Amino acid sequence: MDPVIVVGAGPVGLTLALALARHEVPSVVLDEGPGKDEPRAARTVVLREDTADLVERLAGVSFAETGVRWSGWRSLRRKQVMRQITFGPEDPAPLHLPQHVLTSALRGALAREPLVKVAVDSRLDSLEQETAGVTAHTKGPKGTWWRGSYLVGCDGPRSTVRKLVDIRFAGRTAVERHAVAALRTELPWPGEALLHRMPPWRLAGSEVTARPLAVGAWRLDWLLPQRSELVTPESLVARIRETLAGWNGGSTPAYELLDTGVHTVHHRLARRWRSCRVFLAGDAAHLLGALGTQGVDEGLRDADNLAWKLALAWHHGPHEALLDSYQTERRAVVAARLRAADQSLPILRGGGGLRAHLPGTARGHDILLTDGHLGRGPLGAPASYAASPLAPAPSDSEVAVDTAVGTPVADVRVTAEDGSSVRLRERLGRNRLLVLLVAPGTGVWERRHWMTAGIMPRLAAAVTALPHPAELLVGEGYPGAAAHTVLLIRPDGHLVTALGGVRPAELYAAAEATVGGPRLGGPARTEADETKATDETDGAAAGPR
Known part of the structure; x- marks a missing residue:
C-alpha cells in the first residue's frame, strides 16, 4: 500500500504525519521550504488544553519551558475590571507558545519516525487521481513524481492542492487587522492574559490584548480600525510605550522589543474538504481568527479527526461513509464557529442599534470575547460530533456522564x-x-x-x-x-x-x-457524491443567519 502524501510542513501537516505514524501508516511530507522555520516571536499559537496535549503526545516533548500555560485571565473596560478567571485542575489554561517552537518540536519528532519521509524543497505543481491512488509531481531541485494512497493538502491559505482540485474558497477578506509586538518586560499581572477594551489613552485604540510567553516575554495585539493608516515602526513604538505606561501608572517600564508585525484576519471556508482521494485540512480548508478564535488549534483538530479515518481505510480498505464523515464533522464545526463570529462582529465592533440584540451590553460583550480567547462557548468550545453520521442509534442502555456524547473525554x-x-x-x-x-x-x-x-x-x-x-x-x-x-x-x-x-x-x-457501518469498501467516488456530501454538510451546519 502506498503512503499518504501530506502537502505542507506547517503545524497541521507535521501533526497529521505524526498522527498517521502512530496509527502505523507511512506518509511523505512535501515541504516546499528548506526544512526549518524562521523564528518569529510575534507569530504565536494558543492551544486549548486537549489540543496542547495532542501535540505534546505526538512530539514526545513537554512545552513547560518553551511555552506558557496562563495562570489566569483578566478583562478590563476602561479602568474597570470586568472579569477575572484563575486557572486550575478543574479549569485548565490554554498553552501559548511561538509557532516556530511548535513546528521545531514536531520536525524533531518526524526525524526520529521511520514511517515518515520529509521531502524538502519540493513544491507541488500537479496531481492526478485514479481509483487506486494519487500521483503528485513536485518541482524544484529534487522535482519528481510521488505515488500515494491518499493526499492531504495542508498547504495554507493559498493552497495549491485546493486549486488543483478546483474547490472554491469563499468568504470575507480582512475581517480584522491587528498590530502585533512581542517584547520582554514586566507587567502588573505576571502570568495572566489580559483583554483591555476601551483603554483610556489615545493610541491604544478600542482593544488591546497582552498574552504572556516564556522567559518574561509578552505578545501584545492592538485592534486596528477597518480603514486605518499604514502601521509604521515609529507608530508601533508609540503604541507600545503609551500602552505600557497606561498599565504601569504613567511611567514606561524598561522593555526589549523582540518582533513586530501586522496580523490580518480573513474568514473563508472551502466548499468541499474532500475530492475522491484528496482532502484539505487547516488553513487550506478554512480561515478564521476574529474575536480571539484560534485557526491553528482548529487545524490540529482537523488532523486528529482525519488521521484515524485514513488509517482505518489504509489498513482495511476504503469506507466511504467513514471518509465522508471527516468533512461532515469538521466542516460543520468550523462553519458554525465562523457563523457565530460573523454574527457577533457587528455587535462587538459596529455599535449602533445592533447592540440591543446582546443582553448585558459591556459585560455580555466581554463574555463573548473571553469565550473566543479561551476556547469556550460558540466562538471557541471544543468540537462536538453528537450529530455525526458515525453516531450510534439511541439505546435504552445509555447513561449520562459529565462528558456529553460527541465531545472530548476527560483525561482520567x-x-x-x-x-x-x-x-x-x-x-x-x-x-x-x-x-x-x-x-x-x-x-x-x-x-x-x-x-x-x-x-x-x-x-x-x-x-x-x-x-x-x-x-x-x-x-x-x-x-x-x-x-x-x-x-x-x-x-x-x-x-x-x-x-x-x-x-x-x-x-x-x-x-x-x-467505523462507518458494517461494510468496508464500496464503489468509486464520483463528483455527484462530493456535491451531495457537501450539501449535507451545509445542511448540518445551518442555523439562524
Whole structure:
C-alpha cells in the first residue's frame, strides 16, 4: 500500500504525519521550504488544553519551558475590571507558545519516525487521481513524481492542492487587522492574559490584548480600525510605550522589543474538504481568527479527526461513509464557529442599534470575547460530533456522564492491558477504539486478579468481538459515571456512548457505527457524491443567519 502524501510542513501537516505514524501508516511530507522555520516571536499559537496535549503526545516533548500555560485571565473596560478567571485542575489554561517552537518540536519528532519521509524543497505543481491512488509531481531541485494512497493538502491559505482540485474558497477578506509586538518586560499581572477594551489613552485604540510567553516575554495585539493608516515602526513604538505606561501608572517600564508585525484576519471556508482521494485540512480548508478564535488549534483538530479515518481505510480498505464523515464533522464545526463570529462582529465592533440584540451590553460583550480567547462557548468550545453520521442509534442502555456524547473525554487515570497506570489520553491514536470500564476499587488489586472476576470476562469477550480492534481499560472513576459504566471512545478521544453495565449487543452496534457501518469498501467516488456530501454538510451546519 502506498503512503499518504501530506502537502505542507506547517503545524497541521507535521501533526497529521505524526498522527498517521502512530496509527502505523507511512506518509511523505512535501515541504516546499528548506526544512526549518524562521523564528518569529510575534507569530504565536494558543492551544486549548486537549489540543496542547495532542501535540505534546505526538512530539514526545513537554512545552513547560518553551511555552506558557496562563495562570489566569483578566478583562478590563476602561479602568474597570470586568472579569477575572484563575486557572486550575478543574479549569485548565490554554498553552501559548511561538509557532516556530511548535513546528521545531514536531520536525524533531518526524526525524526520529521511520514511517515518515520529509521531502524538502519540493513544491507541488500537479496531481492526478485514479481509483487506486494519487500521483503528485513536485518541482524544484529534487522535482519528481510521488505515488500515494491518499493526499492531504495542508498547504495554507493559498493552497495549491485546493486549486488543483478546483474547490472554491469563499468568504470575507480582512475581517480584522491587528498590530502585533512581542517584547520582554514586566507587567502588573505576571502570568495572566489580559483583554483591555476601551483603554483610556489615545493610541491604544478600542482593544488591546497582552498574552504572556516564556522567559518574561509578552505578545501584545492592538485592534486596528477597518480603514486605518499604514502601521509604521515609529507608530508601533508609540503604541507600545503609551500602552505600557497606561498599565504601569504613567511611567514606561524598561522593555526589549523582540518582533513586530501586522496580523490580518480573513474568514473563508472551502466548499468541499474532500475530492475522491484528496482532502484539505487547516488553513487550506478554512480561515478564521476574529474575536480571539484560534485557526491553528482548529487545524490540529482537523488532523486528529482525519488521521484515524485514513488509517482505518489504509489498513482495511476504503469506507466511504467513514471518509465522508471527516468533512461532515469538521466542516460543520468550523462553519458554525465562523457563523457565530460573523454574527457577533457587528455587535462587538459596529455599535449602533445592533447592540440591543446582546443582553448585558459591556459585560455580555466581554463574555463573548473571553469565550473566543479561551476556547469556550460558540466562538471557541471544543468540537462536538453528537450529530455525526458515525453516531450510534439511541439505546435504552445509555447513561449520562459529565462528558456529553460527541465531545472530548476527560483525561482520567486508567489501568492499561499491561497492568500499567496511565492517563487515558496516552492510549489515544493507536489505530483502535477504547473501551473504559468504571470499576471503583480495582486500583488496589493487580490486574491479573480482577480480569477473571465479576463482569470482566464477559466485557473482555465483548471487546474482543468488536468489528474494529479495541483496547479495554479500567478506571477507578470517571466524572459523573456510576460504577460499572462502560464508555466507548473514538481514537481521537471523543465519547461515542456510555452504557450502564456490560451490553455486548449495544457495544457492538455503537462500535460498528463509529467505523462507518458494517461494510468496508464500496464503489468509486464520483463528483455527484462530493456535491451531495457537501450539501449535507451545509445542511448540518445551518442555523439562524
